Amino acid sequence: MGGLALKDVSAAPWGRPLLRDISFELAPGQILGLIGPNGAGKSSLLHCIAGGIPSSAGQLLLGGIPLVEINPQQRARSIAMQVQHSVLNFPFSVEEVILLGRTPHASGQTCDRKILQEVMAATDTTGLRHRPYTQLSGGEKQRVQLARAVAQVWREEDAAQRLLLLDEPNSALDLSHQRMVLELVTLLAGRGCAIMLASHDFNLLSPHADRLLLLQQGTQAGYGRPAEVLTRDMFRTVFSVQVHIQPHPDNGAPLVIHQ
Numbered sequence: 629m630g631g632l633a634l635k636d637v638s639a640a641p642w643g644r645p646l647l648r649d650i651s652f653e654l655a656p657g658q659i660l661g662l663i664g665p666n667g668a669g670k671s672s673l674l675h676c677i678a679g680g681i682p683s684s685a686g687q688l689l690l691g692g693i694p695l696v697e698i699n700p701q702q703r704a705r706s707i708a709m710q711v712q713h714s715v716l717n718f719p720f721s722v723e724e725v726i727l728l729g730r731t732p733h734a735s736g737q738t739c740d741r742k743i744l745q746e747v748m749a750a751t752d753t754t755g756l757r758h759r760p761y762t763q764l765s766g767g768e769k770q771r772v773q774l775a776r777a778v779a780q781v782w783r784e785e786d787a788a789q790r791l792l793l794l795d796e797p798n799s800a801l802d803l804s805h806q807r808m809v810l811e812l813v814t815l816l817a818g819r820g821c822a823i824m825l826a827s828h829d830f831n832l833l834s835p836h837a838d839r840l841l842l843l844q845q846g847t848q849a850g851y852g853r854p855a856e857v858l859t860r861d862m863f864r865t866v867f868s869v870q871v872h873i874q875p876h877p878d879n880g881a882p883l884v885i886h887q
């Protein structure tokens with residue numbers, strides 16, 4: 629099948645087990661929300677798929693091909709990641725940072741400039757384009773890093789398989805920009821890009837994610853549609869909190885209410 633598939637993937641990069649027996653499929657055009665308590669392994673799983681953390685067992689396939697058999701340049705054309713804490717201390721302009729996302733592609737300057745305009749519009753970064761990245765606020769930097777990752781997988785013709793990995797892309801964003809991220813993710817999914825998005829914001833994920841993957845201490849504690857995973861029982865046992873869950877009045881997705 630196309631898209632991403634993990635079969636019984638484990639990882640232990642620092643000696644002790646970090647991820648154990650993770651299995652799921654993510655078809656092109658689907659959005660997978662990644663949830664779980666602090667330290668559960670969400671970032672580690674994203675890094676494992678991106679190639680930064682080696683797996684110790686199991687299979688990771690993209691478009692049916694083992695990821696380890698895909699050469700680094702092809703991999704960079706197919707997989708983009710926005711990391712949780714990106715460190716960039718050079719005074720690159722915002723435009724230059726976003727254009728880093730086009731580095732794996734030989735699409736030419738004209739095409740890349742067009743993609744830059746489109747991605748800046750979609751991430752509300754056009755007004756920041758000439759600013760030095762180092763002088764931006766936390767939320768502005770996060771939007772620019774999102775734009776860089778999105779630019780990498782923006783064009784359908786750039787790669788047969790496109791996968792966008794987002795690690796808490798909205799943690800520093802105000803409400804309207806949080807909504808913008810989900811609209812952008814939905815747009816990209818509609819164009820066939822597969823998306824994994826780690827977040828602690830259940831109500832933002834709930835109406836947009838096709839599936840949720842719940843991690844707990846490096847293991848897969850749940851996987852299914854948002855209504856199957858976001859249950860009172862799960863919040864009690866995994867997060868030790870009492871919540872109420874109601875259908876959202878507008879879209880019917882589970883709405884998690886806690887005090």
Ligand SMILES: Nc1ncnc2c1ncn2[C@@H]1O[C@H](COP(=O)(O)OP(=O)(O)OP(=O)(O)O)[C@@H](O)[C@H]1O
Nearest residue numbers: 642646664665666667668669670671672673712843
């Ligand atoms: N470089 C490292 N060396 C050793 N242990 C690490 C390293 N990076 C992460 N860990 C550990 O791996 C585990 C999983 O961390 P990870 O960052 O994947 O969790 P997470 O689910 O993304 O958490 P959060 O919600 O806090 O972002 C944690 O116990 C963490 O302490």
